[in-house]
Amino acid sequence: MKGSLHLNQNHRWLGFLLVLLASTLWGINGTIAKLLFQQAVSPIFVVQVRLFFTAVSLFLVLRIFRPQWLRLSPGQIPSLITLGVMLGGVQFTYLYTVSQTNVATAVFLQYTSPAVLIAYLAWRGKEKIYRAHWLGMAFSLIGGYLMVEHSLQITESGLMTGIVSAFLVAGYTLAGQAVGRRVHPWAGLAYGSAIGFIVWALLVPPFTLDWPTANEQWLFLLYVALMATLIPFGLYFMSLKWLPAATVGILSTVEPVVAAFVAWLVLQENLTVGQFIGAAMVVAGAVIVQLRADKPEKAVE
Template sequence: MKPSIKGFFFLVGATFLWGVSGTVAKILFNHQVNPMHLVTIRLTLSFAVLLLYLAVWQPHLLKVKKSQLPYLAVLGTAGVGLVQFSYLFTISQTNVATAVFLQYLAPALVAVYAFLRQRESKSPVKLLALLLTAGGGYLIVSGVPGGGLAVNWPGLASGLVSAASLAFYTLYGKKGLATMNHWTMLLYCFGFGALVWNIFQPPWVAMVGHSLTEWYFFLYIAVFATVLPFGFYFCGLNCLTPVITSLTSTMEPVVAAVVAFLALGETLYPLQLVGCSMILIGVIAIQCVPEQEKLPDKQSVSQEG
């Protein structure tokens, strides 16, 4: 299988799992679970699950060079940890629609950086896909009657931070894949992210008072909404450029909307269906980019690593 095709299917798997996890998170929030506590539990459990798996099945992946630890600390805190905090803070200051829309400005930031600094080709197909996915995301989150975007200065600032940290995670993560296994990178990213969050939300506060059923949901989120999709995302990123990776990941709100419709009975309004269609067209279009534009230049990647 061609690397670009393999990367696309890895990203489809990641976006599907992330999209489903939104419904699971809604169930937990309906049980009055604090979103900040959920982030702490998510990162801590994800680190513990991946650490246990690697220790038993692939212990050689636990080892990293001391010189790589600063890079992993930055990626884990400024990438994994910051994107979680900024997204939830944006929701608290505005609403879910605004938070989702602002976070999905990340592909545009990735594209601008790649076009200007990494000299990635600015083909009409890429620009069209960028416009379609951005416009489709806007329609999905604002196409609900009575809904829409609600912006204040703190919410706008944190929403832009959320987009920037997601873009940073993609671009900076690409650099590490040249020298490290993606599971090793994830383990240490989860570890550093969990360390920071456990300082802000101590485990004796975040992890107490939950029912057994809620812990089943926490475990699901740790494995199927964190470890596996992030692993798939890195696998896709290893095969494709950051621009195509981030654009393909915009399928997540499409999956979330469809799953909410099927599982929770939420209504899909006409404008939301148009938005879903625009994103799917954009994602399909970006897969039509010529092969030489999809794969990163090996020499430049090795120099970055």
């Protein structure tokens, strides 16, 4: 019994580290994406490159080293289609919001998603929601706002796609959790990315888009595809094997903290006292959830 408890604790901390690493990589991505858009690279093109690269890379690696992970039954296909649509949708809405507003606004709007996720889970009763989840969510939302309030840049189109992005993050978290029960997370990401690419390629064929011509742009695209798509999404879905969806959703809100500090380092954006307070609140929210969320006495009926 003690061995099982110790194993569960280790898995929980591993899940904690995986989602934090994924969020760190995503936080860096916003600044890189903004640099691409400043060079007139289309958000739709970036999405298609991300999905195509992720799908092809994973299929090649898994086909060689873990072919058994790629085997599917007919019952697994609907959940993979849902995941693919969510993955394609969330990447476009986030990147489009960045192009229409700025990194801070896009990240904040997207990371209101824990409120959507927790409200849905509480309503449907699909997962136990603890007081620590609500408290952690409140800390994260308030802290996230303090991180970006000085640089919020709202446009009508950016606000709309930012809100849609938040709902899609909640959606792909739930879809990723469902897929992970039937398919290995890396295989789920491979199929989901392939489906997402096919959907976007049908809606906007790649040959109709303007392709980058500079080597620097392709290097940025390669970085975004590998370090902001393949690796972090894989880590995120792996974390859902060991942590509840609500916990993962709140932990992922450390991304605005990372995004702000990267923008400070790369784009030389100033950090205010309010941002430091906000960063501390986001981190506190993550710690509250990780340390207390799974204790039964905190459950909210």
